[in-house]
Amino acid sequence: MDDGARHHSEIVCRDVVDLATDYLECAVRGLLRGDFESHLAGCEDCRAYLGQLLVVIRAASHIPHSWPAQDDRARSLELFRTWRSERAGSSEAT
Numbered sequence: 284m285d286d287g288a289r290h291h292s293e294i295v296c297r298d299v300v301d302l303a304t305d306y307l308e309c310a311v312r313g314l315l316r317g318d319f320e321s322h323l324a325g326c327e328d329c330r331a332y333l334g335q336l337l338v339v340i341r342a343a344s345h346i347p348h349s350w351p352a353q354d355d356r357a358r359s360l361e362l363f364r365t366w367r368s369e370r371a372g373s374s375e376a377t
């Protein structure tokens with residue numbers, strides 16, 4: 284693994300996946316939230332992912348107040364992997 288010149292507080296796409304549901308629940312706060320949002324600002328992929336995640340979650344749970352759960356978290360990870368592998372095709376091969 285090569286972390287390059289990554290700052291200690293900078294979050295990466297994988298962190299966005301981990302935090303996505305928390306973020307959408309407004310459970311990500313403070314410095315972490317700032318890092319999350321600045322990653323989003325510079326990462327079109329994660330913005331698109333978050334948008335898709337919202338659509339999926341809303342479709343899956345008709346009641347916006349009760350979407351919680353580990354289940355959704357696991358599902359969102361799966362969604363992300365699928366979504367990335369669909370898009371990755373030409374660009375990256377990690």
Ligand SMILES: [Zn+2]
Binds near residue numbers: 295328329
């Ligand atoms: Zn990203």
